[in-house]
Amino acid sequence: MNLSEREQYIIDRYQAGEAEMILVFVQWCHNHKLDPLVVYREAYPNQALPTKLIEINQELIESNENVQIETSLLLEILQVYGNDDLAFIVANYAEKLIDKTKKG
Template sequence: MNSKEVENQIIQNYQKDEKMMILVFAQWCINHGLDPESLYQSAYPGQQKNQALREALELTVSKEEAGPIADDTLLGVLSLFGNEDLAFAVTEEIEKKRKRLK
């Protein structure tokens, strides 16, 4: 592979991994009764609707069909991709959930 092919392969792998991160986020939201698009908008209010999130929503399943996604797993994945604003919004939702359970 020449350097351009390697660069393209790296970009493709990153995009594939990013889609998986978005799917994990969307499924976590579904599992917790949250609207993924609303939560995303609260983290990034200036952005247009996220097409990748819409595509991920088509791949989500019901809470009953899905396996659990640990809060720390989601936060780690978001951090890995530099989605600190979204991680902050998720953390706020986690705190709200903990307060309700007390």
């Protein structure tokens, strides 16, 4: 594998991981009846919504799949990919959800 192929392999693996991160985020939002596009905009109000986020959200809505995602897993994945602002917003939502559950 030459340098160019190795670089492309790394880029491809990163992009695949990023798509998986988006899927986990979108699924977590759907699990908690949150709109992932709204949550993302809270974290990054000055950025356009990523095309991949919109696509994955639509695919998940159409598939109607429901896989439970632990908040701790989502937070860890977001931080690995440097989405600290989004992780902060998700943590705030998670705290509100816990408080809501405790109150009944």
